[in-house]
Amino acid sequence: MGLCFSSSSSPSPNPPNYSGSTSNVGFSATTSSFGKSQFSEMASGSIDGEGSLPFCSPDGQILERPNLKEFSFVDLKSAAKSFKGDTLLGEGGFGRVYKGWLDEKTLAPAKPGFGMVVAIKKLNPESTQGFQEWKSEVNFLGRLSHPNLVKLLGYCWDEDELLLVYEFMPKGSLENHLFRRNPNIEPLSWNTRLKIAIGAARGLAFLHASEKQVIYRDFKASNILLDGNYNAKISDFGLAKLGPSGGQSHVTTRVMGTYGYAAPEYIATGHLYVKSDVYGFGVVLLEILTGMRAFDTRRPTGQQNLVEWTKPFLSSKKKLKTIMDIRIKGQYSSKAASQAAELILKCLEHDPKQRSSMKEVLEGLEAIETIHEKSKESKTRNSHNISHQHLRQRAVKV
Structure with missing residues (x-):
């Protein structure tokens, strides 16, 4: 059995905020054995093609089918300023993650600084991760809805380009804060x-x-x-x-x-x-x-x-x-x-x-x-009692 592990002991200079896993999972980025029509069928069906997950809680739910927008590569390229360096958020095993801007209502590309900020993850064709992980991400996050899961807004499969579009998380990862890759980040209380x-x-x-x-x-x-x-x-x-x-x-x-x-x-x-x-x-x-x-x-x-x-x-x-x-x-x-x-x-x-x-x-x-x-509460009460006692003592002296 193959062991495919990554080590977190040597942080990369560009920490991945959305690309997450840096595991060497051994997948090829090729999509030749899996067509778009098959993907469309899968995306409208059950998670991982393995039956339904009927569940709903007050805070979260699992949808019957992914509720995602299918983006064109041209639109995402426009939203992310042609994937220029100044929009780069991080880099991981899957590829690079860029900041982009979309219209909040239509999800059409918007000018930088306007509309809704999103994170756009773009597959590196030479990545050891690839299509299988991209598909899994669409399958699971496309149907899982909960306040404590990152929201996936949509995906792009355009020729050889595979991308994912997420809500933007301005504070980055817990890892960045705990281990302070950025010295300007205050320690977490x-x-x-x-x-x-x-x-x-x-x-x-x-x-x-x-x-x-x-x-x-x-x-x-x-x-x-x-x-x-x-x-x-x-x-x-x-x-x-x-x-x-x-x-x-x-x-x-x-x-x-x-x-x-x-x-x-x-x-x-x-x-x-x-x-x-x-x-x-x-x-x-x-x-x-x-x-x-x-x-x-x-x-x-x-x-x-x-x-x-x-x-x-x-x-x-x-x-x-x-x-x-x-x-x-x-x-x-x-x-x-x-x-x-x-x-x-x-x-x-x-x-x-x-x-x-x-x-x-x-x-x-x-x-x-x-x-x-x-x-x-106990500290506040004690502090209040001490202050009250001090005031009474002052009143007696007067």
């Missing part, structure tokens, strides 16, 4: 980190809650994008798979992903469980707490794999303090940090059956948020 974790958990829980579950398969910090208010949205569904059916516990597939985030059972056997995503979420939550990458060759020997190195620290309050991100010191209670560490350990259980579900993880994060809110 504890409150904001918790908000991002909860939003991403909601998105992943939504995917897992459908009748035929969606396994995301490549959950990592670079695939969590942030809007102007730091609301988290999961992006890049190129490696997504439908979950097991017919009473099966897993699907067997070629091992792909990013080193440091993939679950051990998946690496060892190619068996992909819904809870393989939960492991990846635990790794990202660990990154959020520590401010350190899942895998980094620049760290000393024995510390390069974040999970292996820090796991023994997570069950000890005293040791936990030594790995918490110093940039959020004083912003959280020890109880909140300990509960977050316990949650991470439940996500990182070696046996997938022993891991928490994403619904349970979400509930755990919301409970931690409640702890913080109660702590803030």
Whole structure:
């Protein structure tokens, strides 16, 4: 079984904000074995051509068929100023991502600075990723609608040109903020980190809650994008798979992903469980707490794999303090940090059956948020009481 992993230890100079995965997934960009007519049939049918996903929640839904605009290459080229350098947002394994402008109502190309800002992902013909991932992205994101999933507006298949058009996420990726590729970016506060974790958990829980579950398969910090208010949205569904059916516990597939985030059972056997995503979420939550990458060759020997190195620290309050991100010191209670560490350990259980579900993880994060809110209320009350007491003392003296 082939292992196709990318490492996050050597950041590229142009971080991908929408191209997401930098995995070497081994696909050719060729479309010769799959015609446009077949794609049209697929795009109007079920996800991945494998049956329906009847599901609807108060916040999200799975549509019967993709609700996407089919763009011409000429229109997208116009929207992105001919893909000039000053519109480049980032670059990843799939290709480059450009900023573009479209009319909000008609989605026709608009002049730069007018209309709605979008992100246009353009396939590099020489990319190791390609048509299969492009098709998967259209299949899944075209039908999945949820506040914590990036919205795909449309696609383009014009001759050899393959493009995808997304809503624009002005704050970029969680990875950029946690590891500060841009020195002008302020460190994320504890409150904001918790908000991002909860939003991403909601998105992943939504995917897992459908009748035929969606396994995301490549959950990592670079695939969590942030809007102007730091609301988290999961992006890049190129490696997504439908979950097991017919009473099966897993699907067997070629091992792909990013080193440091993939679950051990998946690496060892190619068996992909819904809870393989939960492991990846635990790794990202660990990154959020520590401010350190899942895998980094620049760290000393024995510390390069974040999970292996820090796991023994997570069950000890005293040791936990030594790995918490110093940039959020004083912003959280020890109880909140300990509960977050316990949650991470439940996500990182070696046996997938022993891991928490994403619904349970979400509930755990919301409970931690409640702890913080109660702590803030208590501090405000104490401050008010001290001020009131001080005023009474002054009144007595007078």
